[in-house]
Amino acid sequence: MRLFFREQLALILFYFLQLVVITGIYWLDGYRHLSISLYAAFLSTCLLIGYLFFRYITNRSFYQRMEKQLTSMEDFTSNVQQSPLAEGLQQLLKSQFRHYKTDLHNYKYKLEGHIQFINQWVHQMKTPLSVIHLIVQDEDDSRFIAIGDELDRLKKGLDMVLYTARLDTFERDFYVETLNLQTVARSVTSSQKRIFIRKRVFPVLEIDGGLQVASDEKWLSFAMTQLMTNALRYTVEENRKIYFHGYKCGINTVLEIRDEGVGIPQSDLPRVFDPYFTGENGRNFQESTGMGLHLTKQICEKLGHRIEIESTINQGTTVRIIF
């Protein structure tokens, strides 16, 4: 309604100006019948009001829509009134939207292609990794052990790429089931046993065998592996432990991963979940990409778990996943 009046204001002013001019000319010419003049003005105004009313009715939905905010992209294509202006605008919007959509579609297609490529590439790289893995497996020579260690790093890097690429299509790629927390923690620690042994840091599992959580095994294992590798990386002294503590807290099940490492400075703590944030520890230790914790947090959010971190310098870091 307001938009309609603002739009028609010029017409209304122009009309009254014209009325004054014409009445004025007749007045000056000597025709001085006030009542007739007023009557003519009244009739003419009635016609104007009639016209405005008609305009408003025919374009009502158009004006109403112009005043309303769009809530979604497809909103404007809904019911439209038959008036040339409304129809013209509709056509314009439609064609604009079509171009926009084609562009968007192209990008989507490109992105999907890219993700597919990454997926395929990572999987292809796993065959040469398997071959190297098999070759070095039965060797106990320091050179082969070094190759094995590098192989572990390669594997982890590939997994990181794969999971980052997949995160965008998460909805298509997860499968929630009831998992035994102890079994998952055990298989995660077992998969990294080489690093544990190499660093002379050992895991302690304090998880009740009956503790179960609803989650996706693959994503949860990946997130736990990230937390565990961090704990291992920042534990510099030998013969330390990494504690996996599972317990019930009210209705929630909590998994706590605690290390006795170097800890994280208070100033860095609020930002550790930011992408590419490496902080002071990242500068002092190699191999920090700043993506591990960021990915972990995102995965936890998508799985509907909460994640908390606390740390004391030189005493260690505790990360909690709350299911």
Next chain:
Amino acid sequence: MFKIFIIEDDKQLVNLLKEHLHKFGYDTKSVEKFDAVRGEFEKFEPHLVLLDVNLPKYDGYYWCRQIRSVSTCPILFISAREGKMDQVMALENGADDYITKPFDYEIVTAKINSHLRRAYGTYASANNERTTSVEGLILDVERLRLTLNEQEIDLSHTEAKILDELMKKVERVVSRDRLLEKIWDDQAFVDDNTLNVYVTRVRKKLAALSIEDALQTIRGQGYRLVPNWRHM
């Protein structure tokens, strides 16, 4: 002798698998033409098939269905794809099990053994019983038994694993790291002391067979088994 058919396009991987399976007494054959897998399968008549998912021309699922239409032999997929959906796909196409790359030799042999046993009865395992022997000392890893001069003692699973590793590399040093790695999966909790405890137990078991000082500690490196019982 059991025959195993390997359908995998990476030659190196095929060679390593073949070499490993030969040690366990299996007869193996790999695919030569990837457009005639079914023909080669029918000619070879294997007892078990190892199948990769990504193959030239047709994928593994296709060949799995093809083989299923003529045979009920166990089919194990070997694939880099570790997703739940991929595994479900494989099983729905008629596979019996799924191994993800990269894998350990031990997992492949364990799965092959268990599927052969299931498909062809218990006599299957009798063929390739795993025993290691050094100078008359015989270790049976499956039955957890150690024998010397008709004297027999039982071992725990972890003790058997440690001995197996030491006997395979007899007179060579086996690092602590490697032994820790071997016993890791059996234990709820592993650390340096765990290994010390088990090595002591293994020494006691050896002493029960009147073998003394054969298991030597090499400071800073690991352990070595010296077959000093041969003169007895």
